[in-house]
Amino acid sequence: MKRRRRRPNYFLIGLLLVLIVVMVYVNRVVIPTVPPLFIPTATATRDPETYVTEAEALYNEGKLLQAIDVYWQAVRARPDDETIYIALARVQVFAGQYEEALASAENALLLNPNNATAYAVQGWAFTFLGNYIGADESIKEALRMDPLNPLAHAYYVELLVSSGSYESLLLAIDESRVALDLAPNSLEAHRARGLVLEVTDNREEAALEYQKAIEINPNIPDLHLALGRTYRALGAGDLALEEFTKANTLNPSDPTPELFISRYYATIGEYAKAEQYAEAAVQDDQTDPYLRGNWGVVLYRLPDLPAAAVQLSLAVNGGLTEAGETVLPIRLTSDIRVVEFFSIYGLLLAKTGRCPEALPVFQLILASVPDDETAVYNAGVGQDLCENSLKTPSPTPTVPVTATPTATSTP
Numbered sequence: 001m002k003r004r005r006r007r008p009n010y011f012l013i014g015l016l017l018v019l020i021v022v023m024v025y026v027n028r029v030v031i032p033t034v035p036p037l038f039i040p041t042a043t044a045t046r047d048p049e050t051y052v053t054e055a056e057a058l059y060n061e062g063k064l065l066q067a068i069d070v071y072w073q074a075v076r077a078r079p080d081d082e083t084i085y086i087a088l089a090r091v092q093v094f095a096g097q098y099e100e101a102l103a104s105a106e107n108a109l110l111l112n113p114n115n116a117t118a119y120a121v122q123g124w125a126f127t128f129l130g131n132y133i134g135a136d137e138s139i140k141e142a143l144r145m146d147p148l149n150p151l152a153h154a155y156y157v158e159l160l161v162s163s164g165s166y167e168s169l170l171l172a173i174d175e176s177r178v179a180l181d182l183a184p185n186s187l188e189a190h191r192a193r194g195l196v197l198e199v200t201d202n203r204e205e206a207a208l209e210y211q212k213a214i215e216i217n218p219n220i221p222d223l224h225l226a227l228g229r230t231y232r233a234l235g236a237g238d239l240a241l242e243e244f245t246k247a248n249t250l251n252p253s254d255p256t257p258e259l260f261i262s263r264y265y266a267t268i269g270e271y272a273k274a275e276q277y278a279e280a281a282v283q284d285d286q287t288d289p290y291l292r293g294n295w296g297v298v299l300y301r302l303p304d305l306p307a308a309a310v311q312l313s314l315a316v317n318g319g320l321t322e323a324g325e326t327v328l329p330i331r332l333t334s335d336i337r338v339v340e341f342f343s344i345y346g347l348l349l350a351k352t353g354r355c356p357e358a359l360p361v362f363q364l365i366l367a368s369v370p371d372d373e374t375a376v377y378n379a380g381v382g383q384d385l386c387e388n389s390l391k392t393p394s395p396t397p398t399v400p401v402t403a404t405p406t407a408t409s410t411p
């Protein structure tokens with residue numbers, strides 16, 4: 001018997017061929033593009049240069065703290081690039097972060113100990129921290145490496161002015177001219193030249209230099225403070241107030257603009273406004289005895305003697321804030337404002353019958369600043385008040401002087 005042959009199923013064969021083709025395609029094309037399971041997907045890395053560009057744009061807009069944050073992202077993306085650390089340090093100085101700026105400059109030098117600009121910025125940070133020896137060494141090293149470095153010459157001006165000697169001031173004048181010759185479009189060069197003109201009492205020329213620096217970057221708080229100081233010295237109070245307000249807007253966490261604004265209002269007798277800004281300055285930095293002293297003087301003029309006694313005691317004697325932070329006592333120097341803190345504090349104590357506390361203050365004034373005629377006169381008046389009160393005691397209520405300030409209302 002013959003078997004009957006079955007006809008092939010062409011449909012099934014075609015379907016199998018299609019499935020085979022699909023499997024081959026998936027295996028060769030699709031599977032290589034699919035990430036393995038349970039393995040993190042790789043993310044695209046951002047070009048470090050874009051961070052630098054973004055940070056520079058934020059700096060130019062006056063957003064210093066945001067610029068610093070982005071510079072740190074650039075550092076993390078390219079940790080071996082000293083130029084990023086240098087740019088970061090420069091912005092940190094303008095933002096008042098002097099310790100942080102010093103650390104950034106030192107990181108740059110660790111990466112490249114032959115970078116003159118890194119030494120210059122390091123010296124600049126040292127100057128603001130009051131380490132003039134370190135500043136002098138760093139800036140001179142920068143100038144030794146690169147005598148034509150305009151930033152080094154500009155930062156040297158700040159150091160020389162801070163030293164206060166006549167010889168240093170003469171050198172600062174020359175250095176400011178060198179900085180401008182090397183970099184006529186540099187913000188730091190115009191700022192340095194303005195500073196020299198300001199301290200040598202060439203105020204109108206100083207204002208022009210600060211204005212040129214502001215034209216280069218109108219969003220640096222330090223420049224508006226400098227121009228405001230100059231306007232105030234020229235008697236242009238309204239213009240000074242405008243510049244201080246701009247600085248405060250650009251950097252609201254810095255107490256300096258509010259300190260200057262409070263002084264402006266106190267000068268024209270608007271003590272309620274002066275007190276408002278003096279308190280705001282203290283809120284920005286609650287452990288600064290200078291700010292406490294300024295607030296105390298304004299409260300004394302207001303007058304609010306109990307509150308003034310609290311703040312002036314913190315400035316002169318030190319103590320604890322409401323939050324438990326320590327305020328170190330300010331040292332009596334020839335600074336006219338510091339002398340005012342001690343004089344008014346002593347007079348306040350004398351007027352309120354606290355002579356055992358007032359007399360040591362007057363004795364300290366006479367011993368520390370004997371050439372200050374106003375301070376010596378006030379000390380004499382205070383001593384007379386105490387002598388008279390001992391002869392004829394009065395029932396004048398005393399003002400409690402405590403190391404912990406009480407809250408005062410803000411007008």
